[in-house]
Amino acid sequence: MEKKRSIGVTLFSIGFMMIGAIILIYFFSLAYQFLDKTIKNYSLSRLISICFLLICYYFIPSLFHFMIAIGLFKLKPWVRVILFPFLPLSFIYIAYMLLLYLYTKSPSLPFGKNFYWVAIAIYLIFIVASFIFFTRPKVKEQFK
Secondary structure (H helix, E strand, O other): OOOOHHEEEEEEEEHHHHHHHHHHHHHHHHHHHHHHOOOOOOOOHHHHEEEEEEEEHHHHEEEHHHHHHHHHOOOOOHHHHHHHHHHHHHHHHHHHHHHHHHHHOOOOOOOOHHHHHHHHHHHHHHHHHHHHHHHHHHHHHHHH
């Protein structure tokens, strides 16, 4: 028997996919912007450590978003196991993004300051809505 996916699960799956794509685009734009301006000024070990940090803070979270989106779309039971620890970690990720922006002397934002604040606000609303939506009993039944 084939599982029936609700429109809400489909929309959240698309939302996670879009957020993963935005973070991935942001990662590539930051990497290009940073490496283009500073590659001549730093040693190889410093460049490797900066690339490692960019991968940890942007590339890996985007992969998690893609993985969750695919699991939601296919109604895989393991996605709920990953989703609920991931949502609180997303709040920590948002706090990190805000602190990074507020405490750097000259933040360079590839898409501009307004995009950054709007993106964080939308992401925060999306995370809260995801938590509320995926704790509903009818939604839980879809993943059994």
